[in-house]
Amino acid sequence: MKTVKSKFKFKGGVHPDYNKELARDGAIERLPLPKELAVSMSQHLGAPARCLVKAGDFVRRGQVIGEKAGFISVCVRSPADGKVKAVEKRVGAAGAMADAVLIDTTASLPEDAPPPPVLAPMDWSSATREELLGRIEEAGICGMGGAGFPTAVKLNPPPGKRCEYLVLNGAECEPYLTADYRVMLERAPRIRLGVEIMRKVLGLPAVRIAIEANKPEAIAAMEAAFADIEGNVEIVVLPVLYPQGSEKHQIYATVGRVVPEPPALPIDVGCVVENVGTVAAIADAVELGEPLLERVTTVSGDAVATPKNVLAPSGTRYADLLEFCGGATERPAKVISGGTMMGFAVSSLDIGTTKTTSGLLFLSRRRVFQYSSQACINCGRCLRACPMNLNPAEISKAMEVDDVKTAEDAHVMDCIECGACSFGCPAYRAITQFCRKAKNSIRARIAAERAAAAAAKASDGAAKKEAK
Amino acid sequence: MIIAIVCIAGIGLVAAVSLALADKYLAVKEDPRIGMVTAVLPGANCGGCGFAGCDAYARALVEGTAPNGACAAGGEACAAAVAKILGVEATATERRVALVKCCGTRSESIRLGDYNGICDCATAAATAGGDKGCRFGCLGYGACANVCPKNAISVSDGLAKVDKRLCIGCGKCVKACPKHLIELVPASATIHVLCNNPVRGPEVRKVCGVGCMGCHLCEKNSGGKEAGHFTFDGFLAKVNYDNPPTDPSIVAKCPAKCMAEDPHFETGH
Numbered sequence: 001m002k003t004v005k006s007k008f009k010f011k012g013g014v015h016p017d018y019n020k021e022l023a024r025d026g027a028i029e030r031l032p033l034p035k036e037l038a039v040s041m042s043q044h045l046g047a048p049a050r051c052l053v054k055a056g057d058f059v060r061r062g063q064v065i066g067e068k069a070g071f072i073s074v075c076v077r078s079p080a081d082g083k084v085k086a087v088e089k090r091v092g093a094a095g096a097m098a099d100a101v102l103i104d105t106t107a108s109l110p111e112d113a114p115p116p117p118v119l120a121p122m123d124w125s126s127a128t129r130e131e132l133l134g135r136i137e138e139a140g141i142c143g144m145g146g147a148g149f150p151t152a153v154k155l156n157p158p159p160g161k162r163c164e165y166l167v168l169n170g171a172e173c174e175p176y177l178t179a180d181y182r183v184m185l186e187r188a189p190r191i192r193l194g195v196e197i198m199r200k201v202l203g204l205p206a207v208r209i210a211i212e213a214n215k216p217e218a219i220a221a222m223e224a225a226f227a228d229i230e231g232n233v234e235i236v237v238l239p240v241l242y243p244q245g246s247e248k249h250q251i252y253a254t255v256g257r258v259v260p261e262p263p264a265l266p267i268d269v270g271c272v273v274e275n276v277g278t279v280a281a282i283a284d285a286v287e288l289g290e291p292l293l294e295r296v297t298t299v300s301g302d303a304v305a306t307p308k309n310v311l312a313p314s315g316t317r318y319a320d321l322l323e324f325c326g327g328a329t330e331r332p333a334k335v336i337s338g339g340t341m342m343g344f345a346v347s348s349l350d351i352g353t354t355k356t357t358s359g360l361l362f363l364s365r366r367r368v369f370q371y372s373s374q375a376c377i378n379c380g381r382c383l384r385a386c387p388m389n390l391n392p393a394e395i396s397k398a399m400e401v402d403d404v405k406t407a408e409d410a411h412v413m414d415c416i417e418c419g420a421c422s423f424g425c426p427a428y429r430a431i432t433q434f435c436r437k438a439k440n441s442i443r444a445r446i447a448a449e450r451a452a453a454a455a456a457k458a459s460d461g462a463a464k465k466e467a468k
Numbered sequence: 469m470i471i472a473i474v475c476i477a478g479i480g481l482v483a484a485v486s487l488a489l490a491d492k493y494l495a496v497k498e499d500p501r502i503g504m505v506t507a508v509l510p511g512a513n514c515g516g517c518g519f520a521g522c523d524a525y526a527r528a529l530v531e532g533t534a535p536n537g538a539c540a541a542g543g544e545a546c547a548a549a550v551a552k553i554l555g556v557e558a559t560a561t562e563r564r565v566a567l568v569k570c571c572g573t574r575s576e577s578i579r580l581g582d583y584n585g586i587c588d589c590a591t592a593a594a595t596a597g598g599d600k601g602c603r604f605g606c607l608g609y610g611a612c613a614n615v616c617p618k619n620a621i622s623v624s625d626g627l628a629k630v631d632k633r634l635c636i637g638c639g640k641c642v643k644a645c646p647k648h649l650i651e652l653v654p655a656s657a658t659i660h661v662l663c664n665n666p667v668r669g670p671e672v673r674k675v676c677g678v679g680c681m682g683c684h685l686c687e688k689n690s691g692g693k694e695a696g697h698f699t700f701d702g703f704l705a706k707v708n709y710d711n712p713p714t715d716p717s718i719v720a721k722c723p724a725k726c727m728a729e730d731p732h733f734e735t736g737h
């Protein structure tokens with residue numbers, strides 16, 4: 001095991017204020033079980049889970065309350081014992097409506113309630129690859145860094161593709177967030193165990209642990225935990241630059257490979273990237289039989305009394321998290337789920353956390369700038385900032401007049417929605433939002449075309465049958 | 469010199485003859501009726517019939533693969549003209565127009581915060597569900613107005629409204645609205661429920677001063693359940709457009725103030 005400096009620096013990127021000192025030194029604190037949980041069936045990208053419970057049902061901790069629906073999907077388990085108050089459509093952090101199960105955790109269970117389901121602890125060194133993958137799937141583990149891609153799918157590359165590098169994402173380049181940092185400091189041995197399990201599942205790839213240079217304590221903690229590990233393992237110290245934590249940029253920074261345009265995935269260049277929190281969750285699921293029911297969320301921002309890193313069950317309402325951190329010191333002007341660069345503005349504190357809620361930020365008026373967008377002045381700053389070598393100015397100008405074709409020709413599908421372009425635009429243009437709009441309409445068009453093709457095929461088939 | 473002239477003239481002659489022959493024997497016979505039908509279609513190319521444009525619909529009509537009467541823009545007159553050319557019966561159609569089922573203007577409904585992103589309903593909806601307190605109501609960023617081929621929609625005070633006289637019922641706005649609150653209704657119906665929020669009354673009242681509470685008074689006042697003028701989705705009344713109410717007095721009796729008589733906005737075009 002050795003520690004090296006990253007040899008590859010990507011083009012572009014920006015330097016936002018990190019503001020990590022607010023929560024960086026607060027050890028992870030466990031939130032007492034809240035009275036009510038709002039567990040969303042939409043925990044990640046891809047199909048939401050299918051809800052299995054209804055109002056009035058009793059649920060046990062660890063019970064599956066949402067089953068996976070589709071390939072890119074994971075199951076949802078109840079984070080606590082309790083009674084289902086209601087199942088209703090609620091707005092999630094990302095704005096879409098999805099079923100949410102409201103669980104009253106103070107309800108006393110009936111005498112004859114079934115015992116909570118248990119996943120038997122496993123000995124990872126003797127378990128087979130399939131057993132380990134099955135466990136990761138049944139524990140409901142998905143990427144905890146951002147999009148929440150189902151981990152079992154990621155760890156099971158399609159035939160013909162081999163994972164050569166397992167890249168551990170400890171960059172945490174989003175401002176304010178310190179959840180991954182605290183996990184690296186406090187749970188380094190769990191991360192190591194998780195890495196060993198993943199190495200076994202992936203067929204012993206080399207391991208690269210990517211950490212930004214502004215986290216020397218985390219680097220030291222990981223060095224200590226991995227000191228005596230066998231095989232090709234390196235800690236790669238990355239230069240401090242946003243969006244260093246993006247999957248593609250991390251792969252470039254650690255192994256110098258470039259992931260081609262979508263639909264290509266990291267596995268196409270022989271890499272699997274996983275967030276450090278997810279790796280620790282894998283260790284818990286396998287060794288302790290503990291499904292993914294809680295996570296560390298950074299509650300921070302200048303309008304929070306005491307910023308903290310909180311270990312909270314998923315489904316904890318934002319209001320409970322805020323209260324645990326001493327409440328707001330003043331009326332927050334903006335509440336963001338996630339980091340300030342890629343997070344989502346939220347409009348209600350009744351929303352529950354999910355497996356991907358890495359942070360919850362409460363910002364005061366002084367930190368929130370009420371801009372109004374103006375015409376592009378062709379300064380080129382967004383081109384310099386874009387880490388994907390796009391021309392964000394062109395895309396935004398095209399999308400202003402709904403010209404999706406031009407945006408598509410400008411490779412908008414490559415956009416990772418990092419926000420680097422909007423960050424520096426002197427005309428305050430909502431460039432990233434334009435990119436998102438373009439991507440959404442392109443995706444909708446592709447989906448419609450697929451559906452039409454499938455329908456045509458079906459009616460064709462029916463006609464042929466009739467002819468016979 | 470003479471050889472050159474003869475050669476060129478010869479080549480010209482051969483080419484002319486072969487072109488004439490090709491025109492005679494290789495011609496793709498196009499049904500002349502396609503042109504005739506195209507001429508009687510309105511030429512709006514709105515796509516409301518489900519085809520790529522008026523031309524494509526005309527082709528399908530002549531081939532007999534599309535029903536006569538699918539053109540909302542042309543209406544009955546157009547269907548009759550097509551019937552005359554093709555000798556097929558026009559399927560009876562009633563003119564349909566778009567209705568925005570929301571009356572929560574900015575002054576009547578609360579906003580959760582200031583949205584200053586790009587002016588597009590779907591994008592606004594993807595930002596924390598939109599800034600409107602009501603999760604089901606019109607956001608007022610005009611995605612529908614942007615796609616309307618007839619400029620029939622205008623947005624004022626944070627609410628989209630359709631000019632009934634201009635609307636050709638193409639349904640583009642229905643597809644564009646991320647809140648799915650535009651419906652095509654018979655142009656003859658005059659009494660409407662302008663709300664799309666199915667949750668309980670007190671919850672609606674928290675976010676909107678004019679939201680439907682599901683009190684069933686409209687149903688009672690229009691002859692009760694048996695009369696069948698209304699259906700209910702949760703705590704939301706819906707006009708049964710197969711059997712719409714006709715008595716305008718029920719409008720004023722709605723305690724929630726979400727009913728209206730002919731709310732289609734007249735722009736005075």
Ligand code: SF4
Nearest residue numbers: 386415416418419421
């Ligand atoms: S265009 Fe996309 S990838 Fe490029 S800077 Fe903007 S948000 Fe990031």
Ligand code: SF4
Nearest residue numbers: 376377379380382425
């Ligand atoms: S940074 Fe803004 S003003 Fe400058 S070129 Fe890009 S879009 Fe235009």
Ligand code: SF4
Nearest residue numbers: 616635636638639641
């Ligand atoms: S209002 Fe809607 S249905 Fe009517 S013409 Fe415009 S887009 Fe078509």
Ligand code: SF4
Nearest residue numbers: 589606607610612645
């Ligand atoms: S009716 Fe729908 S598309 Fe039109 S402005 Fe309202 S929310 Fe937007």
